[in-house]
Amino acid sequence: MSRSTPFRFQVPFAYRWRFLVAVLLLVASGWAGPAAAQSFLRASGTKIVNASNQEVILNGVNLGGWALQEGYILKPGWGGINGKQTQGAVKQTLYNAGMSDAAVEAFYQSYRDNFITKPDIDFIASQGFNCIRLPLHYDLFLTPGQRAVRNAVLRGTTTYADYVRALSAWNNANELFVDPANMEAFRMIDRVLEWCAANQLYVVLDLHAAPGSQGTDANIADSLIPLDFWNNPINQDVTNRLWASVARRYKNDARVAMYDLINEPNHVPSNQQIRDVFQRLINTVRAESDNHLLLLEGNGFGNDYNFMEKRNFTNTANLVYNSHRYSGTGYLLDNNVSSSEPNNPNSLRTIGNLTRFRTENDVPIWVGETGENTNGWMQEAGRNLNSVGIGTCHWTYKRFDANNNAALLRINPPYIVDGQSALPQVLTNILFANCVPNNTLAAVSPLQNGLVNYPDGGNYLGTAGAGYTGPAVGRNYEISARHSGKALEVENGSLANGARLQQVAGATAPNQQWELVETGNGYVRIVNRNSRKSLDIDGPSTANGALVHQWQNLLTDSQYWQILGNGDGTYRVINKFSNKALEIRNAALTDGAGVQQSTWASADNQRWGFRDQGAVGTPLATGPARAAAALGAYPNPVAGTLSYPVPAGLRTHRLVVLDTAGRQVLSKTCGPAGELHTLDVAVLKPGLYVVRISSPTYNTEFKISKQ
Numbered sequence: 001m002s003r004s005t006p007f008r009f010q011v012p013f014a015y016r017w018r019f020l021v022a023v024l025l026l027v028a029s030g031w032a033g034p035a036a037a038q039s040f041l042r043a044s045g046t047k048i049v050n051a052s053n054q055e056v057i058l059n060g061v062n063l064g065g066w067a068l069q070e071g072y073i074l075k076p077g078w079g080g081i082n083g084k085q086t087q088g089a090v091k092q093t094l095y096n097a098g099m100s101d102a103a104v105e106a107f108y109q110s111y112r113d114n115f116i117t118k119p120d121i122d123f124i125a126s127q128g129f130n131c132i133r134l135p136l137h138y139d140l141f142l143t144p145g146q147r148a149v150r151n152a153v154l155r156g157t158t159t160y161a162d163y164v165r166a167l168s169a170w171n172n173a174n175e176l177f178v179d180p181a182n183m184e185a186f187r188m189i190d191r192v193l194e195w196c197a198a199n200q201l202y203v204v205l206d207l208h209a210a211p212g213s214q215g216t217d218a219n220i221a222d223s224l225i226p227l228d229f230w231n232n233p234i235n236q237d238v239t240n241r242l243w244a245s246v247a248r249r250y251k252n253d254a255r256v257a258m259y260d261l262i263n264e265p266n267h268v269p270s271n272q273q274i275r276d277v278f279q280r281l282i283n284t285v286r287a288e289s290d291n292h293l294l295l296l297e298g299n300g301f302g303n304d305y306n307f308m309e310k311r312n313f314t315n316t317a318n319l320v321y322n323s324h325r326y327s328g329t330g331y332l333l334d335n336n337v338s339s340s341e342p343n344n345p346n347s348l349r350t351i352g353n354l355t356r357f358r359t360e361n362d363v364p365i366w367v368g369e370t371g372e373n374t375n376g377w378m379q380e381a382g383r384n385l386n387s388v389g390i391g392t393c394h395w396t397y398k399r400f401d402a403n404n405n406a407a408l409l410r411i412n413p414p415y416i417v418d419g420q421s422a423l424p425q426v427l428t429n430i431l432f433a434n435c436v437p438n439n440t441l442a443a444v445s446p447l448q449n450g451l452v453n454y455p456d457g458g459n460y461l462g463t464a465g466a467g468y469t470g471p472a473v474g475r476n477y478e479i480s481a482r483h484s485g486k487a488l489e490v491e492n493g494s495l496a497n498g499a500r501l502q503q504v505a506g507a508t509a510p511n512q513q514w515e516l517v518e519t520g521n522g523y524v525r526i527v528n529r530n531s532r533k534s535l536d537i538d539g540p541s542t543a544n545g546a547l548v549h550q551w552q553n554l555l556t557d558s559q560y561w562q563i564l565g566n567g568d569g570t571y572r573v574i575n576k577f578s579n580k581a582l583e584i585r586n587a588a589l590t591d592g593a594g595v596q597q598s599t600w601a602s603a604d605n606q607r608w609g610f611r612d613q614g615a616v617g618t619p620l621a622t623g624p625a626r627a628a629a630a631l632g633a634y635p636n637p638v639a640g641t642l643s644y645p646v647p648a649g650l651r652t653h654r655l656v657v658l659d660t661a662g663r664q665v666l667s668k669t670c671g672p673a674g675e676l677h678t679l680d681v682a683v684l685k686p687g688l689y690v691v692r693i694s695s696p697t698y699n700t701e702f703k704i705s706k707q
Helices: 017-028 087-096 101-115 118-126 144-155 160-172 184-198 233-250 271-287 351-361 375-387 420-429 440-444 623-630
Strands: 042-044 047-049 060-062 131-137 202-209 256-260 293-296 319-325 365-371 391-395 398-400 409-411 475-481 487-490 501-504 514-520 523-528 534-537 548-551 561-565 571-575 581-584 595-598 608-615 641-645 653-659 664-670 676-680 687-694 699-706
Touching (some): 060 202, 087 101, 087 144, 101 420, 131 184, 184 202, 233 256, 271 293, 319 351, 375 440, 501 548, 501 595, 641 687
Parallel strands (some): 060 131, 060 391, 131 202, 202 256, 398 409
Antiparallel strands (some): 475 487, 475 514, 523 534, 581 595, 641 676
16 A cells, blocks of 8 residues: 555553563564575465475464565654655655765664564564565665665756666666675575574565656655656566576575565556566566466555456466555445455455455465554454465554554654764664564464464474374385486495495385384484485484484484475475485585585475385394494484393493594493493483493494483
């Protein structure tokens, strides 16, 4: 919607500082967990689903006012310059106050560094949301030098026509979006992805301000000339190049839920113009082998989809349709789930129209913006939409105001446009610790509003709670890499601890077959049929590139694996200790290529096929090697005394304990004591160790975890 004349509802709110203290304690207590190998999202009929085909309802918060400042977010009732309350008008105010280009840009850099930080994302997660939408300004994809030319139009030292000519020249010379190190947008996106992954939040990338302005509402696109996106082809060319750049960078990143291709087209003369641009952008993203969900926004601030139904696109996979639901004087909107506009079925405002359009077009619907209303209206909207399986994204997270407002948090004055002297205090007040919670929180927070993010009992990882959802346990499998079609094996059929894993053609040998052994809590051990030893991480290490080998079966997290469906018949194999994915090194296609772990990136060399080879039979290893493989130490993890077996008849042996760096931390000679020996490890520090046992006739080693 147009927010140039926002609706503000003054609701009495007795704010108490102990509430903020409680919030800060919640964040400080470690709400944010470790980053996880989350599930890619896709469209399946009318639903958004994860890799296990479980429905995901995205209930989130917009980070408005950060990468793009809409004037009313910065100061309620501000008149702007020449009727414009845009980010450009804010910059003009600072220029008019005597600030230099460098000083203004330095302020904006500090503003971007302070407005959203990790504690903000931690707080959003603590309220039960499972995603954020990140509104972006295209000028942050420009280099500082390119952005300075646009700023010169605001200052009045360059004409708009000259800027457009420069934009065209950069585009023709392939000088746009080719220098990621100098692109502020990528820096912001990468930080947000990291913070959100730590909190199990998805991210929606939203091109909120497109080149040339996608409508007449100056605030939304920080427009220089209204509607020039549609009137000047260079702006569409630049946008197409921008999304190609984004797709190349993030196509394998499951932390991104979807791309919002163009925010709120408004007052566009023809819907076919919008359809044609979307068709081009869809094809461009798909040409980069990027299969992310793509969010489409219709005319009229994201709601009018005449001539933009699914059947009007040639590439219809993973499309999501958007609605921006606001209500105010002149366009009152109720939240009844059966309300509809039968004479305008492609207007996605009423909930009845949303559900009907969803069914008729077989597409998911998401309300990418809603809010700016009374607490009662916003609470009702969230609950009623959630009841029919439609998620919402609250507009917005925080904004400047001396009084309670419809954002989750408010920032106390002074305001940026109050003058240069106010700026240091502004940069302090925008920090999370200094923001003030609005009473909106109780109305829209999923934890307080009863919203359901995962109706099927799934989660951010794409699994059904703690249960195991992979291939059947107790069976033997050929495990092959999707990119090469080659099978996982133990090199040379070795029976030794630490033997290398590799890929080879064919899957007939016992060392190329693997048994899945359930361990509980959704994990399995992957045991080689020949050696009866388990897939394990060298070290064990949490680093990308650490080798995967076989090791004697131990009760350690480095031998426990999640096997999660990718929705395409393949699986990703995630280690419990490192949270990294099993992959073929360098995506090699050759026999003998090694196996390592790396961060899940949805790449084909991380996707594995499991072909059933029949029920588990008798282990094939024999003699001393089989006896050694069967040895185990217990309890493991151990706190005080460790018990371990040795072969019958072994009189003495040497025992050495090494830490993960290979340093000897304990050694002793052990005399006859039957087949079961004990070792006091109370002196060891907590951590992982390798125990080596040696004698003239027997040698083995195993890992232990000291609590």
